[in-house]
Amino acid sequence: MDCSHVFKFKVNRLIVVFALFLAFFSVASPAFAQVDSAVVAQDTAVVAAHAEEAAHGGEHGSKKFEPTKVIMEHIADSHMWHLWGHTSLPLPVIVYTQAGLDVFSSGNFHHGEHDYTSAKNTYRLVEDQVKIVGADGQIDEAATAHLYDISITKNVAAMFVAVALILIVFISVAGAYKKRVGKSPKGLQSLIEPIIVFVRDDIAKPNIGHGYAKFMPYLLTVFFFIWINNMLGLVPIFPGGANVTGNIALTLVLSLGTLLIVNLNGNKYYWKHILLPDVPWWLYPIMIPVELIGIISKPFALMIRLFANITAGHIIVLSLISLIFIFETLAMAPVSIAFVLFMDVLELLVAFLQAFIFTLLTALFIGMAVEEHH
Amino acid sequence: MNPLVLPSIGLVFWTTVAFVGLLILLKKFAWKPILAAIHEREQNIDEALNKAELAKQEMTRLTAQNEDLLKSARAERDLILKEAKALKDSIINEAKTSAHVEGAKLIEKAKIEIENQKKAALAELKNQVSSLSLDIAERVLRNQLQDKAKQEDLVANLLKDVELN
Numbered sequence: 001m002d003c004s005h006v007f008k009f010k011v012n013r014l015i016v017v018f019a020l021f022l023a024f025f026s027v028a029s030p031a032f033a034q035v036d037s038a039v040v041a042q043d044t045a046v047v048a049a050h051a052e053e054a055a056h057g058g059e060h061g062s063k064k065f066e067p068t069k070v071i072m073e074h075i076a077d078s079h080m081w082h083l084w085g086h087t088s089l090p091l092p093v094i095v096y097t098q099a100g101l102d103v104f105s106s107g108n109f110h111h112g113e114h115d116y117t118s119a120k121n122t123y124r125l126v127e128d129q130v131k132i133v134g135a136d137g138q139i140d141e142a143a144t145a146h147l148y149d150i151s152i153t154k155n156v157a158a159m160f161v162a163v164a165l166i167l168i169v170f171i172s173v174a175g176a177y178k179k180r181v182g183k184s185p186k187g188l189q190s191l192i193e194p195i196i197v198f199v200r201d202d203i204a205k206p207n208i209g210h211g212y213a214k215f216m217p218y219l220l221t222v223f224f225f226i227w228i229n230n231m232l233g234l235v236p237i238f239p240g241g242a243n244v245t246g247n248i249a250l251t252l253v254l255s256l257g258t259l260l261i262v263n264l265n266g267n268k269y270y271w272k273h274i275l276l277p278d279v280p281w282w283l284y285p286i287m288i289p290v291e292l293i294g295i296i297s298k299p300f301a302l303m304i305r306l307f308a309n310i311t312a313g314h315i316i317v318l319s320l321i322s323l324i325f326i327f328e329t330l331a332m333a334p335v336s337i338a339f340v341l342f343m344d345v346l347e348l349l350v351a352f353l354q355a356f357i358f359t360l361l362t363a364l365f366i367g368m369a370v371e372e373h374h
Numbered sequence: 375m376n377p378l379v380l381p382s383i384g385l386v387f388w389t390t391v392a393f394v395g396l397l398i399l400l401k402k403f404a405w406k407p408i409l410a411a412i413h414e415r416e417q418n419i420d421e422a423l424n425k426a427e428l429a430k431q432e433m434t435r436l437t438a439q440n441e442d443l444l445k446s447a448r449a450e451r452d453l454i455l456k457e458a459k460a461l462k463d464s465i466i467n468e469a470k471t472s473a474h475v476e477g478a479k480l481i482e483k484a485k486i487e488i489e490n491q492k493k494a495a496l497a498e499l500k501n502q503v504s505s506l507s508l509d510i511a512e513r514v515l516r517n518q519l520q521d522k523a524k525q526e527d528l529v530a531n532l533l534k535d536v537e538l539n
Binding site: 072075076077094148149150151152153155156159160163166167170171173174177178181182192193196197200213216217218220221225247248249250252253254257307311 | 377378379380381382383384385386387388389390392393395396397399400401403404405406407408409411412414415418
């Protein structure tokens with residue numbers, strides 16, 4: 001390839017940028033953490049003050065609207081699935097503590113107002129985090145540190161919905177292929193087939209080359225998993241609306257998958273490029289760490305890109321909706337709705353684009369790892 | 375750190391489970407049959423197109439062959455016709471020449487015959503004339519030598535001629 005040199009330059013530059021970014025991140029995070037904890041403390045104080053005020057005054061009308069809190073509640077994961085008004089769908093809480101595995105409904109917390117006592121521990125929901133309450137009625141931090149929360153949260157449930165949807169759609173489409181052997185596609189089949197062919201011909205083939213077939217299942221799964229989850233996230237009502245692909249845990253898992261697939265399939269040229277790059281030997285102390293960071297930074301970029309794009313989209317849409325409540329006037333509604341409509345259409349594009357970019361870059365990284373140099 | 379950028383262990387765990395499960399299930403029940411079917415169909419289409427192309431080529435070849443056949447047949451016909459014409463011409467010519475030759479021969483023969491006949495006739499005529507003239511001369515002599523006087527006259531005349539000599 002003629003352009004591969006340019007591209008390598010770009011990649012190297014990117015690697016350097018990410019290395020710097022990582023360094024900045026690690027240095028800056030304690031500072032952020034301090035600021036965040038201060039903000040959280042302030043928030044809790046404000047909420048407490050409001051709660052007190054509400055309790056004393058008994059008037060909901062005086063309660064001030066807090067867009068940040070509302071938006072963050074929607075963006076973040078939750079142990080309950082808020083449906084409408086005060087109605088939430090309780091979800092199963094699964095926690096592994098030193099005392100063993102505990103499974104119970106999140107409805108037992110009554111929106112965090114009550115503690116729940118199981119046979120093993122007493123739990124309390126603080127800021128949507130399950131904590132263990134000690135015998136003295138205070139949170140037992142030592143025990144909480146060993147608590148592993150693997151609850152079916154809102155995001156997990158929404159992801160399962162997406163998984164079920166994907167399975168139903170694609171297994172039925174596969175059935176159609178078995179039924180209509182050698183015939184032209186029909187119905188759902190003809191909707192899905194161009195996308196599959198697109199992933200194969202425009203993503204896998206040009207980037208990976210002749211060995212592309214091996215990676216097709218991963219690429220297709222990643223593509224449709226991200227896309228369907230992105231689009232379900234745009235649906236404001238149950239079972240959509242969860243910020244699944246805008247959650248860093250999910251993008252972390254996906255990018256780890258890419259990291260594993262790329263490095264497990266890397267050939268000797270790939271490893272030679274990393275461990276014995278074509279530079280003077282005295283540059284090795286710089287180049288090898290940079291290349292090693294490059295291994296991590298490529299999927300790291302994937303993780304951040306997907307997370308940031310989807311989260312940003314959700315934040316913008318929710319902010320625009322919040323405008324109505326901030327201005328406390330119905331006159332704002334048409335403006336808000338118009339902007340939201342525009343953003344939703346844009347997000348529909350972003351939903352596809354992010355799935356496409358994730359898959360494309362995965363294919364590109366695989367292609368770079370399996371490329372044969374003659 | 376902001377809780378937004380802190381991956382929760384539960385979601386990591388369930389995403390891994392869900393994604394790996396999805397990958398395995400889809401690979402087995404969806405991607406394999408779908409990709410195989412698409413591949414097979416594309417191959418079928420390619421094959422069909424190739425076949426059509428081949429058939430087209432075969433058609434062109436056959437047409438060309440037909441054309442060639444037709445051309446050669448036409449050429450052959452022309453050749454045969456030409457040959458026949460030449461043959462005809464040659465036959466006619468031959469016939470003409472032979473007729474000429476024969477005619478000339480016949481004419482020659484006829485001429486010779488005529489000549490012969492003429493000669494024969496002339497000979498005959500000469501014979502006839504000589505015998506006739508001998509006859510006439512005999513009769514004239516007999517007539518003239520019937521009386522003695524005349525015989526003597528004659529002899530006298532003859533003798534006169536001899537004397538002159």
